[in-house]
Amino acid sequence: MQAEDLPHLLDFVVERLEVGVFVVNSEMRIVFWNRFMAIHSGQHSEALLGRNLFEAFPELPRKWLEKKINNVFVLKNYAFTSWEQRPYLFRFHHNRPITGGVDTMQQNCTFLPIKNTQDEVEYVCVTLFDVTDTALLQLQLNSAIATLQVEKAEQQQLMLQLADAQSHLMQSEKLASIGQLAAGVAHEINNPIGYVYSNLSTLEKYVQDTFGMLAQYEQAEAAIADDAVRAQLKATREKLDIDFLKEDLRALMEESKEGITRVKKIVQNLKDFSHVDATDEWHFADLHLGLDSTLNIVSNEIKYKAEVIKEYGDLPEVECLSSQLNQVFMNLLVNASHAIEERGTITIRSGQRDNEVWVEITDTGKGIPAENLKKIFDPFFTTKPVGSGTGLGLSLSYGIIEKHHGRIEVQSVVGSGTTFRICLPNKQPIELQK
């Protein structure tokens, strides 16, 4: 290659390079404009040379770009723009007229100071690289990552729901097996209790008969002629203390009858509670009966903590799953007694309004702080020490009431007590009756 060929060669390279190249002077007049710029802007070098860049291209962001180019003159240093922050300097068509994908050619630009021999910047050369392909790939990648992140978040949500559902399932299975156990025990005990109870009645009659007979013998005693026999009878009667025995036997019979009656009642409550007679089907039931049998079951847990006051109103029979409602009453009653630290009262009120019935359980316990009120129906939320509460009672209750198309509401004042109010429709919506 001859030395004189070099300028020509450079001209050719800069002209034909697949990179936009243009040069401005400090007055922002265009002094060079290569073929790439001409093709894409539609403005040819001859028409542009000597013109102010911003007059020729009024769509350019003048204030910012002027400052940017001026800084290169002052700092005598490179400046850059990147497509990621500024997709383009000039709005050029991209090189994908057929395949498409973006609306404008994405550009990376470099602002290059061109210095004279006195080390002053005389011109600024701007090179403009078409990075549309890279940008497209990058954008696709970003959107793929974003999609993955969304899916990941959804998956985590699903996993939480699964854990939630599992715990509900476990709890309801636990309750179901407790119910079955109770029903089994009740059934097994019911028979022997039955004959013990009726035997006791018969026994009482026999004892009375026997005592009657004994009384007649005592009266006949005087008629016995033989002194020795009379003395022996008297000695035996005194030795056995028959008078006391007669007295005590009556008391023993009374106590046994009372005991067996209590056992019968407990068994009946267990049967009512687990609803052994009816399977878990919608039926009309008296809520007061459910409340009473639940109270009997939890009375051991409550009686040392609270006095129970019943202020029952007039309630119609309500269409419900009564064994599940009993579960809710039990949760609320046990929670109420746990909330009471020394001694207090639990008041149960009921009533009806429009086509709804309501049951309120109010305790005089320590109350629930406002920040916890929002969370009490969340699964696993508990303020009881580790191991003593599952945190599932209220969430389960909430689910049961929801199934009944009812509402469960709570009002609480820290230090003075909490009221849970359950509202239930008298009748379930038609589609759920079947």
Place this chain on the structure above:
Amino acid sequence: MLTTDQKDALQEIANIGMGQAGEVIAKVLNEFVTLSIPRILILQPNLIAPALQRMVNSELVSAVRQAFHSSFRGEALVLFGLQRCADLADLMGYEDDIDHATEMEILLDISNILVGACLGGIAKQVGVDIGFSAPSLLADRVPIKEMMKVNDASWQHALLVEVNFQLEQRSFACHLVILMSEHELKKFAGELDRFLESL
């Protein structure tokens, strides 16, 4: 790594370089700027992150990196603590509302100006030509430990030059860090020797 003479020369060159850089940045931003006296350290890879943490004094940082190349090569970092660049938009000729992309562009632009002026100042003192790659975003509100993972570094020591930059009227501050590996530092030391001989 550096002889006492070389280190003294570097300190002197850096001082003068920053003075000139401050002047030219003030001209560009039209504000009074303060550049601290450069602090020169030679550190092992695992000590770089703690050194940066000490400068920034905030948990999350945003940072820009930019490569420079002369007869020696290296990277410059500009660290932004809680300071955001959006406040500087008007200085850079932005007129519209600032969205995230624009804020990042300002971050890159401010970094480019700082790196160019400061390294340009040093290069000019030593009498070498220097070029720069386009700056790129290294971190956007990320803990420093995550940003600087140099466990697999191919070098045992690096030169670290720290300069703090302040715009007093706007209470804006950021930190410029020049990093050069030991191999490149040797070449740079050669330039320092040449400079010392020329005095």
